[in-house]
Amino acid sequence: MSEPTQYLLQMEGISKAFPGVQALDDVSFFLKKGEIHCLVGENGAGKSTLIKVLTGVDQPDRGKILLDGKEVHPKSPIDAQLLGISTVFQEINLCINLTVAENILLGHEPHIAGRIDWKKMNALATDTLKRLLGVEIDVTKTLDSYTVAIQQMVAIARALYVSSAKILILDEPTSSLDIHETEQLFKVMTKLKNEGVGIIFITHFIGQIFQISDRITVLRNGKLVGTFETSDITRVGLISKMIGRSLAEFDEMSKIKKESSKHIKSEKLLQANDLGLTGAMRPFNLDLHAGEVVGFAGLLGSGRTETASILFGVEKPDSGSITFDGELVLDYSPLGSIKRGIALCPEDRKGAGIVDDLTVRENIVLAMQANKGWFKYLSLPEQYEIADKYIKLLNIATPSPDQLVKNLSGGNQQKVILARWLATQPQLLILDEPTRGIDVGTKAEIQKLVLVLAEEGKACVFISSELDEVLRTSHRIIVLREREKIAEFPGDVDETTIIHAIAGSES
Amino acid sequence: MKKTEKARFSWKKITESRLFFPIIALFLILLFDFIFIPGFFNIEARDGNLRGSLIDIARNGSTVMLLAIGMTLVIATGGIDLSVGAVMAIAASVAGILMNPSALKNEVFFVTDPMYTFQPLWLVIGAALIVAILCGLWNGFLVAYLRIQPMVATLILMIAGRGIAQLITNGLRVQITYRPYAFIGQGWFIVPFSLYIVAFVFAATWLLTRKTAIGMFIESVGINFRSSFFSGIDQKKIKMLVYVVCGFCAGIAGLIASSNIKTSDSNNIGLTTELDAILAVVIGGTAMAGGRFSLLASLIGALVMQAITQSMYAIGVPAFALQAIKSVVVILVILLYSKQVRGFIGMIGTRKEETGL
Numbered sequence: 001m002s003e004p005t006q007y008l009l010q011m012e013g014i015s016k017a018f019p020g021v022q023a024l025d026d027v028s029f030f031l032k033k034g035e036i037h038c039l040v041g042e043n044g045a046g047k048s049t050l051i052k053v054l055t056g057v058d059q060p061d062r063g064k065i066l067l068d069g070k071e072v073h074p075k076s077p078i079d080a081q082l083l084g085i086s087t088v089f090q091e092i093n094l095c096i097n098l099t100v101a102e103n104i105l106l107g108h109e110p111h112i113a114g115r116i117d118w119k120k121m122n123a124l125a126t127d128t129l130k131r132l133l134g135v136e137i138d139v140t141k142t143l144d145s146y147t148v149a150i151q152q153m154v155a156i157a158r159a160l161y162v163s164s165a166k167i168l169i170l171d172e173p174t175s176s177l178d179i180h181e182t183e184q185l186f187k188v189m190t191k192l193k194n195e196g197v198g199i200i201f202i203t204h205f206i207g208q209i210f211q212i213s214d215r216i217t218v219l220r221n222g223k224l225v226g227t228f229e230t231s232d233i234t235r236v237g238l239i240s241k242m243i244g245r246s247l248a249e250f251d252e253m254s255k256i257k258k259e260s261s262k263h264i265k266s267e268k269l270l271q272a273n274d275l276g277l278t279g280a281m282r283p284f285n286l287d288l289h290a291g292e293v294v295g296f297a298g299l300l301g302s303g304r305t306e307t308a309s310i311l312f313g314v315e316k317p318d319s320g321s322i323t324f325d326g327e328l329v330l331d332y333s334p335l336g337s338i339k340r341g342i343a344l345c346p347e348d349r350k351g352a353g354i355v356d357d358l359t360v361r362e363n364i365v366l367a368m369q370a371n372k373g374w375f376k377y378l379s380l381p382e383q384y385e386i387a388d389k390y391i392k393l394l395n396i397a398t399p400s401p402d403q404l405v406k407n408l409s410g411g412n413q414q415k416v417i418l419a420r421w422l423a424t425q426p427q428l429l430i431l432d433e434p435t436r437g438i439d440v441g442t443k444a445e446i447q448k449l450v451l452v453l454a455e456e457g458k459a460c461v462f463i464s465s466e467l468d469e470v471l472r473t474s475h476r477i478i479v480l481r482e483r484e485k486i487a488e489f490p491g492d493v494d495e496t497t498i499i500h501a502i503a504g505s506e507s
Numbered sequence: 508m509k510k511t512e513k514a515r516f517s518w519k520k521i522t523e524s525r526l527f528f529p530i531i532a533l534f535l536i537l538l539f540d541f542i543f544i545p546g547f548f549n550i551e552a553r554d555g556n557l558r559g560s561l562i563d564i565a566r567n568g569s570t571v572m573l574l575a576i577g578m579t580l581v582i583a584t585g586g587i588d589l590s591v592g593a594v595m596a597i598a599a600s601v602a603g604i605l606m607n608p609s610a611l612k613n614e615v616f617f618v619t620d621p622m623y624t625f626q627p628l629w630l631v632i633g634a635a636l637i638v639a640i641l642c643g644l645w646n647g648f649l650v651a652y653l654r655i656q657p658m659v660a661t662l663i664l665m666i667a668g669r670g671i672a673q674l675i676t677n678g679l680r681v682q683i684t685y686r687p688y689a690f691i692g693q694g695w696f697i698v699p700f701s702l703y704i705v706a707f708v709f710a711a712t713w714l715l716t717r718k719t720a721i722g723m724f725i726e727s728v729g730i731n732f733r734s735s736f737f738s739g740i741d742q743k744k745i746k747m748l749v750y751v752v753c754g755f756c757a758g759i760a761g762l763i764a765s766s767n768i769k770t771s772d773s774n775n776i777g778l779t780t781e782l783d784a785i786l787a788v789v790i791g792g793t794a795m796a797g798g799r800f801s802l803l804a805s806l807i808g809a810l811v812m813q814a815i816t817q818s819m820y821a822i823g824v825p826a827f828a829l830q831a832i833k834s835v836v837v838i839l840v841i842l843l844y845s846k847q848v849r850g851f852i853g854m855i856g857t858r859k860e861e862t863g864l
Contacts, residue, residue, distance in 0.1 A: 314737065335739035344737065352737045357730045357798050362723055369720045370739035377719045420738065 007066075008033045008198040009054075009167055014063035016049055023049040024060070027224045029217055031167065031198040036189060038209045038230075039202050041219035041242055042300055042465040047202055050219070051169055055087050056080040067166075084166035086159035088173055094143055094155055101125035101139040104158045128161045129153070133188045149181030153188060160192075168192065169200045186212050204300055206235055206503070218242055220466075239299070240499050243467040254472070256448065257491065260455040261475050263291040269459045270342075270428060272311070274320035280306040283319050284485035286478070288428060288459045293450055295474030295491075296463040297498055303483035304463045305347050308432045311461070312344035313337040325427065338371045343421035347432040347463075349410070353417045356406035360398050361387040363405050363416050368423045390419035395445065411442040418446070422453075429453060430461040435469060447473050467502075471495055525792050525799075529807035532790060532840045536814045544821045556695040560817065568813030569701035570595070570760040570777075574784035575791070575809040576712050576802055577753030582788050584742075584749050585729045585797030586650055586657035591757040591784055593668020594642045595777030598761030600672040602635040603681035603771025606688060610679040621686040628687050636758045642668070643754020644747070651746035665781065672773030681771040692766030701763050705806075708756060713802055715752075722800075725749060729797025779830075783812045790840055811840065 009031040016024040024046045031037050039047050052058040054065065056074030065072050067083055074080035077087070094103045101122045102109075110120040125139040135153050143151055152173050159165055173185060189199055189212060201213060209216060210230060218225040218241045225241050233241075269290045276283030281303045288294055296304045309315045311322070313332040322329040324340050337344070346352040355363055364387045365378055372378070378386070387401040394415040398408055405416055414434060421429060431450065435443040450460050450473050464470050470477060475491040479501040487501045540547040540560075550559035574591050581588045604610060605626040624631070642664060649660035683689070694700035716722030727735045728742045735742055757777070764776045790808035793800040815836045816829065824832050842848055 312737075333739075334737055335741060338739040346737055348733075351731070352733045355727045355731045355734045355738075358723070358727060362727075366723070366727060366735075366740070367738040369723065370741075372720070374721050374724070375719050 006032060008068065010066040010069075011050070011054065012064055012066070014050065014053055014060045014065075016053060016058060016060050023222050024053070025222045026063075027219065027222070028063075029224075030227070031200060032215075033198055034193050034196045035214040036193055036199045036201055036212055038213040038216045039200055039219070040204075040209060040216060040238070041225075045219040045242075046222040047219055048171075049222070051087070051171060051200070051202070054080065055085060055169065081159075081165075085169070086165035086167070087169040087171060088152065088155045088159055089171050094151065094158070096144040096151070097142055099140050099142055100129075100137065100146070100154055103143055103154055104128060104139070104161055106158075108161070125157075129157050132160050132192070133157055134191055135188070147181060149184050152181075152185060156188065156192075160197075165197060167198045167200065169202075171202045172204065173201075182208065206238065209238070210235065235503050236496070236499050239503050240467070240495070243299075243465060243499075243502075256451045257293075257473065257475065260291070260293075260451050261491070263455055263457065264475060265290040265292075265457075268323075269325060270311070271323040272320065273323075275310060275317050275322060276319045277306065277310055277315055277317045278319075280315060280483065281310060282484045286485070288461065290427065290459050291454050291457050292476065293454045293460040293462055293474045293491075295470035295477045296461065296480060297467055297470050297477055298480035298486075298502055300465065301483075302480040302502075303485075304480055305432055306483065307480070307485075308344060308347075308430050308461065308463060311337075312342055312430060314344070335370060338367055338424055338426075341425070341427035342430065343367070343424055343426035343428070344430045345414075345417050345421055345432060345434050347436070349414060349417065349436075354405045354413050357404060359402045360391070360396070360405055360408070360416055361401040364390055364401075364419045364423055367420050371424055386423055387419075390423060393422075394419055394449070414446070415442070418449070426458065428459045428461070430463070432463045433465065434462075435464060435466070443469070467495055467498060471498070525801040525804045526807065528843055529791050529804050529811060532843060533807055533811050533814060536811060536818060536836075540814070540818050540821065544818070547821065555697065557698055560821065562698065564810065564813050564817045565702055566699040567817065568810050569699070569705045570764050571780060571783045571787055571812055572705045572806050572809040573708055573756045573760040573763070574780060575787040575805040576708055577749075577756030578781075578784045578788050579791065579793055579800050579802055579805040580712070580716065580725055580749040581657075581753045582785070582793050582795060583725050583729045583797055583800035584746055585732070586746065586749070587661065587785065587795070588646060588750060588753045588757075589658065589661040589781050590642065590646060590664035590668055591753065591760070592777035592779065592781045593665050593672070594639050594754055594757035595761030595764055595780065596672040596773045597642060597668055597675070598635040598639045598758040599765035599771045599776045600675040600681070600773050601638045602631050602688070602762055602765060603683055604676055605631045605634055606683055606685045607681050610677045610681050613677060613679075619684075621684055624685040624688070628685075631688065632762065635762055636755060639754045639758020639761065640751055641754075642757070643751035646754065647747035647750035650750060651743040669773060672776075676771055676773055680773075683765060683769045683771060689766055689769060692763045704759060704763065708759060709802060709806060712752065712756075716802070721745070721748065726797075726799050730799075784809070786837055787812050789844075790837075792844070812837075 007030045011027070011029040014024050014027045027046065027050060029050065039050065041047050049058065053060045054074070056076045056079045065074070072083055074083060074085065098106070104125045105121055110117045110124065112120070122139050129135045129137065129139065133153055133156065135150070137146065137150060143154060156168065159168060189201070193199060203209060213230045215227060216230055216233065216238065217227040218238070220242065266289070268287045270286070270288040272284065272286040274283040274285065296307065298304050306315070310317050313334055313336055316332045324342070329340070350356070355366065358366070361383050365383050368386070369378055384401055390396070391398060391401065396415045396419065397412050405413055408416065418434065434446050447469060450462055454460050462470060462473050477489045477491060477493060477498060478485060479487045479489070479498060481502060481504055489498060547560045550557055550561060578588060578591065606624045608625050646661050646664060649655045649663070650657050690700060691704070692701055696703065716725065724735070724740050724745050727738070727740060728745050732742055761776060765771050787808035788805045789795065790811050791801060791804035793805065815833055819829050819832050
């Protein structure tokens with residue numbers, strides 16, 4: 001930072017808020033010429049928002065962007081392209097029914113006497129691919145006759161040709177590639193890097209980060225954790241930075257946790273045997289006891305959410321069985337689970353949680369009413385009574401129970417969903433990322449609430465990307481990796497042990 | 508300052524009410540009638556019954572009102588039912604053939620005795636409505652269980668339905684001479700009898716949706732079916748129910764329509780009424796994507812549709828040009844609903860208050 005001119009791109013103090021969420025909070029990001037810079041963080045960390053700000057999709061609330069030392073304000077993706085910032089997304093947005101050459105030169109076709117000069121066009125495309133990426137293919141074939149990796153390269157070639165990009169953003173380009181194809185892509189990335197292009201590389205694969213990147217910037221909850229030289233950081237170090245481990249409030253919580261652990265019942269409330277679903281989660285065994293909080297730790301895509309979905313009956317398992325409260329579960333459906341006394345706060349709050357055009361009151365009584373059926377209608381006074389009770393209990397900030405839920409902040413929406421499930425009086429409460437995108441105060445409230453509920457005799461499953469949160473609330477911790485249950489630890493385990501288990505490295 | 512805020516609040520409350528725009532639309536059309544058609548608002552008592560253009564709008568609008576009630580629920584779940592017109596024809600054919608089975612013998616004989624019927628009235632009505640409910644079950648089955656897109660699923664019955672209706676009547680138009688049946692569409696009891704039917708169906712549907720959890724579930728499914736699924740709502744049953752209610756309403760509408768023209772005309776009964784019903788619901792402010800609904804607003808929407816038709820006839824627009832004129836009026840009404848126009852009307856209120864300061 002001492003020599004600002006050494007940077008190709010400087011993003012300083014970028015902040016961006018969406019209704020209810022501070023997506024980026026004073027984040028700075030610096031990209032050198034000719035480097036591969038990895039941008040990492042769990043879901044909701046702010047990676048995509050940062051990219052959207054850079055490519056002009058969103059405008060930042062605060063902060064400035066300097067390109068080659070000059071301040072720029074990209075207003076749209078086209079604007080950004082003209083500045084030399086190009087993006088290749090995970091889903092390739094090319095036309096697979098057109099030829100490679102057409103795809104690369106779409107909208108920039110060379111003309112001869114008012115018609116497209118096909119010869120020149122194909123030559124240009126071949127040349128671009130060879131010169132820029134070192135790839136030699138037949139550009140007159142349609143795009144769908146090539147592998148995803150080649151399609152990815154064509155997308156990169158297009159990005160580079162159209163704008164002679166100085167900065168290339170690759171948003172999870174490797175998620176659909178196999179090892180060989182990834183190598184091919186990496187070769188191209190290295191070539192571009194040596195030619196002076198600054199590459200921002202977003203990926204969830206830790207191994208690839210260490211294989212290809214020069215520097216790493218870690219984001220968490222919209223805040224900058226730090227930028228590191230790849231050679232200076234270990235796998236374990238990186239993961240612990242991604243999932244966080246602040247020790248604030250730990251003392252008070254651990255006291256409550258110790259107190260509540262006395263109430264754990266010995267008999268099993270839920271027992272899963274060899275439960276699994278092909279493609280979602282490998283068969284696992286799991287016991288849950290009343291009064292216990294069990295935390296699921298693992299990275300994104302490790303099978304946390306899938307496990308929750310199977311336990312709640314959203315997805316039918318294709319192997320194994322669940323015994324709940326001594327009875328074998330036969331009917332796998334949300335309604336069946338509600339009737340048994342299981343509740344799930346889903347990870348996807350907007351898509352599977354709130355019903356945004358209904359009022360707070362209706363959202364709170366929804367699951368309870370579904371359990372009662374069509375005709376045992378809760379009268380309006382009863383509905384208001386229930387709604388008022390939970391609005392008070394959970395401190396939901398709403399002007400009235402008749403406010404539409406879509407007008408509430410993210411944290412309060414989450415509380416409304418919690419209220420919906422508490423109203424069903426569940427024996428087992430599964431919370432999938434209940435604190436994502438929520439301010440710190442509300443987070444602590446929800447964490448405490450989980451322990452209070454456990455003390456009242458409910459079993460809780462607590463799923464979170466943030467390890468410190470899982471450690472703080474759980475009496476027992478299950479570690480998942482790559483859709484497999486890896487290990488089980490008591491709640492007083494130290495976090496390095498868990499981080500090692502998540503990273504998959506011993507000692 | 509405080510006073511202004513209060514005033515703005517109440518104006519906002521009025522403009523945001525679901526009934527505001529349908530009523531404005533109806534008011535504008537009636538205003539047009541008041542200016543251009545002398546005597547449009549005259550209502551006279553004849554033999555103790557009320558008659559006049561306004562009563563005619565209500566009476567002729569009763570079929571669209573009935574269809575709009577069922578259609579509102581279907582659209583609220585995010586669906587659509589294109590088959591209501593065909594279901595009307597089927598119900599009318601069933602009723603017709605049960606009163607006058609002559610068509611089955613491939614002959615048309617004119618019944619001279621106005622009290623003659625092949626089957627008793629309760630059976631005629633009951634059978635027609637059961638068939639209509641079966642049609643609703645079929646639509647619901649396709650949409651909810653086979654997950655066919657509602658527009659495609661109901662298109663099947665829309666096209667096949669008229670064929671079925673013709674099969675029932677052996678391809679002939681069935682004359683209905685049975686007088687008690689004629690009372691359904693033509694009877695008067697101070698106001699037309701069909702309006703009592705509409706009122707009854709409206710009240711029953713209102714009770715079914717607003718005094719049970721069904722209304723909330725319909726809206727919830729229409730707004731976000733995934734969230735509803737996670738909350739334990741059985742959306743298949745909800746969808747099944749709304750298509751059945753819609754079919755049932757269409758069945759009643761078919762009885763009224765055939766009673767009106769004393770014929771089971773399977774080619775023409777209910778033709779293009781599905782579009783009127785859908786427009787009535789749209790005018791009533793229920794979003795085509797599903798979500799919150801208001802049955803009363805849809806009823807007013809149906810009256811708007813009928814008032815347009817009636818006014819056009821009254822000022823002498825020929826029947827063949829009616830659809831074109833109607834579409835223009837509908838565009839104007841729908842314009843009232845666009846965000847821009849709404850924002851503008853909301854602004855009128857605030858601006859007035861600001862200048863008042």
